Amino acid sequence: xxxxxxERTMQDFYHQRFNILVxxxxxxxxxxxxxxxxxxxxxADKLGLAQLHQLRGRVGRSQHxxxxxxxxxxxxxxxxxxxxxxxxxxxMEELGAGFTLATHDLEIRGAGELLGEEQSGQIQAVGxxxxxxxxxxxxxxxxxGQSPELLQPNNxxxxxxxxxxxxFPETYIHDVHTRLVFYK
Numbered sequence: 001x002x003x004x005x006x007e008r009t010m011q012d013f014y015h016q017r018f019n020i021l022v023x024x025x026x027x028x029x030x031x032x033x034x035x036x037x038x039x040x041x042x043x044a045d046k047l048g049l050a051q052l053h054q055l056r057g058r059v060g061r062s063q064h065x066x067x068x069x070x071x072x073x074x075x076x077x078x079x080x081x082x083x084x085x086x087x088x089x090x091x092m093e094e095l096g097a098g099f100t101l102a103t104h105d106l107e108i109r110g111a112g113e114l115l116g117e118e119q120s121g122q123i124q125a126v127g128x129x130x131x132x133x134x135x136x137x138x139x140x141x142x143x144x145g146q147s148p149e150l151l152q153p154n155n156x157x158x159x160x161x162x163x164x165x166x167x168f169p170e171t172y173i174h175d176v177h178t179r180l181v182f183y184k
Contacts, residue, residue, distance in 0.1 A: 013033065027058055042071045
């Protein structure tokens, strides 16, 4: 759809010239239509947790009760991670659930290379607690009007170099989420 047509369509929907809008995930960012109260998300099992949260947030932006219907394939054909994402989005319905959902998403997908340029890998490479501590320091610095000092040492602590892996092997604890619990 050309830009002008898209803009006209959105304006018509906003001014209630029609009541149903069929669209892609383009609406997840920045669309604010207070009268929209229902969203139907097809193949929700294929979307990420952040996308689902953003899409669900497009409805219920006024005093009207909102509904979000998430359509999926049969449960037996959905991946384990997709089931976890859907369970997380279903459980988090209170106002301000974004941070909690982001934390769940971090646990499900992994954090990537948090301190490097590439975004690949798993959260085990840095550790969930270290990531949360760095994030907290950055937020506190910004709240105090300062720039985050993420390159300075976290806390001067004694380090012991054993020259062995401190990770639980996958053969010992198969489920990645269970392993994450033990790392905490």
